[in-house]
Amino acid sequence: MPDETKPEDSAREDEARQDDAVELNGRPAARADEVEDETGADAQPREGSGRSPVVIAVSAMLLAIATLGASAYMWRNPMTPFDAPTAPTAAAAEPTFTDAQREEAKAKVCDAFLVVSSGVANSSGLQAEDGDAVGAVAIATNARLALLGGGQYMLDRVDPATEPALAEAARAFGNALMDVGAAAIAQIPNDDPAHQERLKDADEQNGKLQGMCVPE
Numbered sequence: 001m002p003d004e005t006k007p008e009d010s011a012r013e014d015e016a017r018q019d020d021a022v023e024l025n026g027r028p029a030a031r032a033d034e035v036e037d038e039t040g041a042d043a044q045p046r047e048g049s050g051r052s053p054v055v056i057a058v059s060a061m062l063l064a065i066a067t068l069g070a071s072a073y074m075w076r077n078p079m080t081p082f083d084a085p086t087a088p089t090a091a092a093a094e095p096t097f098t099d100a101q102r103e104e105a106k107a108k109v110c111d112a113f114l115v116v117s118s119g120v121a122n123s124s125g126l127q128a129e130d131g132d133a134v135g136a137v138a139i140a141t142n143a144r145l146a147l148l149g150g151g152q153y154m155l156d157r158v159d160p161a162t163e164p165a166l167a168e169a170a171r172a173f174g175n176a177l178m179d180v181g182a183a184a185i186a187q188i189p190n191d192d193p194a195h196q197e198r199l200k201d202a203d204e205q206n207g208k209l210q211g212m213c214v215p216e
Contacts, residue, residue, distance in 0.1 A: 095160060097160075097161040101161040102161050102162075102163060104161070105159040105160075105161040105162040105163075106162065106163060106166060106213075108157050108159060108162075109154075109157050109158060109159075109162055109166055109167070109170045109213070110212070110213035110214075111157075112153055112154055112157040112170075113154065113170065113173070113209050113210075113213050114213070114214075115150075115153075116146075116150035116151075116153055116154055116177070117150075117206060117210075119146045119150055120143075120146045120147060120150055120177065122146075123139070123142045123143040123145075123146040124143050124146075126139045126142070126143070127139070140184070143184065144181050144184045144185055145181075146181075147177045147178065147180050147181030147184065148177070148178055148181035148182070148185075150174075150177050151173075151174040151175065151176070151177030151178035151181065152174065152178065153174075154170050154171075154173055154174030154177070155170075155171060155174040155175070157170065158170050158171060165212070166212055169205065169208050169209045169212060170209060172205045172208075173202070173205035173206060173208075173209050176198070176201045176202040176205045177202055179198045179201075179202075180195075180198050180199060180202050183195050183198055
């Protein structure tokens with residue numbers, strides 16, 4: 001007797017079997033076409049799932065360079081906390097000197113003044129004989145040496161213990177002598193207006209220091 005089962009009946013039986021499998025296993029049975037799709041998807045590597053070893057090496061190198069640069073910058077420019085209290089700068093204490101030290105400093109300046117002023121006066125008063133070119137050069141050289149050397153000698157004799165007014169006068173006299181000496185070396189004539197001002201200033205500073213060291 002021929003099988004009169006219709007295709008529709010066969011499909012219903014297959015669905016019934018699948019429903020029974022769901023009830024037994026507690027999860028739906030995977031279809032064959034779904035299994036094939038998942039298997040095919042797993043077989044192909046996903047894009048971006050991993051990084052190339054070259055990319056990883058380059059990234060590590062750049063990170064190391066950045067870290068080294070930051071460390072070098074911090075070493076050269078150490079940072080201090082903004083809230084760190086800053087210690088107040090202590091004012092430098094004024095040096096104190098005894099009366100003996102002040103007297104010794106004054107004597108040193110005044111002794112130097114007497115020596116220098118005498119040397120400048122003596123060298124400036126010398127005159128060479130007529131026709132003695134060598135003597136004229138020697139006298140001029142000695143006068144310039146007295147001015148330059150005497151001015152520097154005065155500056156060197158000013159001590160910290162020297163009275164401020166006396167120290168200022170000694171420095172002014174020493175600098176004035178050196179200005180005149182430098183102009184003499186440059187062979188600036190005595191009638192030059194600027195040089196006349198230098199000579200006048202040197203005479204004034206000489207008189208001021210004279211009054212401090214050798215009072216009448």
